[in-house]
Amino acid sequence: MRISDGPPENGGKRSETASSALSSTVLLYWLLGLTVLLLVSGYLSDRESRLVPFLIVLPAFVAGVGTVRQTFLTAGWVVLVVTGSVLYHPLQPAVNLSLIAFSVVLGGLSVAGGRWRIRKNEEIARLRSASAALQRQILRPLPLLTDQLLVDGLYEPAEEDSMVGGDVYEVVASPYGSRVLIADVQGKGLPAIGTAFAVLGAFREAAFREPALPTVVNALENAVLRHNAFAKQAGEPERFVTALVLSVDSGYQAQAVNCGHVPLYILSGERTGPVLFRDPGAPLGLGSLTSQPRAVEWFDFPPGSTLLLCTDGVTEARDPSGVFYPLEDRLARWHDASPDQVVSTLHTELLRHTRGNLRDDVAVLAIRRNSPGTTTTTH
Incomplete structure (x- = not known):
């Protein structure tokens, strides 16, 4: 009988890696390319501080498809770019602080959300593995x-x-x-x-x-x-x-x-x-x-x-x-x-x-x- 073995026993690391739709190299090039695109567009239009906040949503996206490490690195990168942008071309002090604080908070929530998603996937994989193993033991x-x-x-x-x-x-x-x-x-x-x-x-x-x-x-x-x-x-x-x-x-x-x-x-x-x-x-x-x-x-x-x-x-x-x-x-x-x-x-x-x-x-x-x-x- 040809039968699938189900999820591997060492579910943790493999589950986190398998859950990533982007490799780390692709993610790095994607972050750099998007950042450069926004900064250049903003510089040419003299509005980079208005365009850079679009980066704030990136950690939330990566949290849905990537690993915890990728989400953390993306969040850190976004906080760094937003901070550098408002220091180089500051707006009102309250706006500067709110942009930095929002990028930090959303980045932290994204990391927590990505970690929860991966743990949930691992729990489902373990349950599925146990169910499939039980079924294989019963079937002739x-x-x-x-x-x-x-x-x-x-x-x-x-x-x-x-x-x-x-x-x-x-x-x-x-x-x-x-x-x-x-x-x-x-x-x-x-x-x-x-x-x-x-x-x-x-x-x-x-x-x-x-x-x-x-x-x-x-x-x-x-x-x-x-x-x-x-x-x-x-x-x-x-x-x-x-x-x-x-x-x-x-x-x-x-x-x-x-x-x-x-x-x-x-x-x-x-x-x-x-x-x-x-x-x-x-x-x-x-x-x-x-x-x-x-x-x-x-x-x-x-x-x-x-x-x-x-x-x-x-x-x-x-x-x-x-x-x-x-x-x-x-x-x-x-x-x-x-x-x-x-x-x-x-x-x-x-x-x-x-x-x-x-x-x-x-x-x-x-x-x-x-x-x-x-x-x-x-x-």
């Missing part, structure tokens, strides 16, 4: 083999968000065949992960115990409802979960229940594209809002073909201009690729399409139907 490592399936996959938390989401997956080898789950919890952070783990635990138990796939899905629905009841008592918001649940036995067909999730795709020489054509059922936790039961849909899944499951972090990935990643247009190219090749290629294309800026967690499963007589294990 891939690739994975069962009597019917070879499964490879990818889980990568979004870099932009402050908290990981609730994307989960699982594969269970049961007496009734191989059961597969991929799910995405509404929201992000530790509460979303708690809901995801409730679904994951219920699936691991029901997938092995229950012979009928609808009964497995009902167990997941009840797990979300129970978790929401506890969340409500604790003052946490109730959440729903989109999920796709599969069951694959020794035959050449498979069955699936779609609970409001991203479509399921098949990659094969004869057919490539979506395999489920009924409207998706209600997400887990919202089953009581509809009178229609979740439908089980059968589809052909011959040996050598591959199923592709993913979360909306794939289908809703956008490039800088807002164009969605065209997943269905890419499927035909992968009809003869192995599961690990499908996952690797999809990951590469997502990063290229988004310019490396994934805005939502990404979970992908590529499932190959084994040929008859293949000896495999889940361990």
Whole structure:
């Protein structure tokens, strides 16, 4: 399984450095250039003391994109330039003092604000790292083999968000065949992960115990409802979960229940594209809002073909201009690729399409139907 490691352990110095949008050299040239521009413009117009105060806002800007050291140096430079300007070309004494005092106060506030921002970013990074580490410990490592399936996959938390989401997956080898789950919890952070783990635990138990796939899905629905009841008592918001649940036995067909999730795709020489054509059922936790039961849909899944499951972090990935990643247009190219090749290629294309800026967690499963007589294990 290809998985992001999250923020580094030595978060402090790296976080402060990484938070700077300007290198120290660029900042130095920028400060000198802007100062010279204002001084020359003011000298030529005989108004330099009126133009120099524009520098006072610079520390506040640097505090939003740079390090504490860069903000402190910028503030010191501005105080020095303002002081020198009013001494060289003084205005009224009260105006001179007010300009110097304002530049000192704003510079100090900018340094304090920059320090607060960096500490907050480090705290968020530590929380995100702990959440991602917890999620990695719970999710089963891939690739994975069962009597019917070879499964490879990818889980990568979004870099932009402050908290990981609730994307989960699982594969269970049961007496009734191989059961597969991929799910995405509404929201992000530790509460979303708690809901995801409730679904994951219920699936691991029901997938092995229950012979009928609808009964497995009902167990997941009840797990979300129970978790929401506890969340409500604790003052946490109730959440729903989109999920796709599969069951694959020794035959050449498979069955699936779609609970409001991203479509399921098949990659094969004869057919490539979506395999489920009924409207998706209600997400887990919202089953009581509809009178229609979740439908089980059968589809052909011959040996050598591959199923592709993913979360909306794939289908809703956008490039800088807002164009969605065209997943269905890419499927035909992968009809003869192995599961690990499908996952690797999809990951590469997502990063290229988004310019490396994934805005939502990404979970992908590529499932190959084994040929008859293949000896495999889940361990």
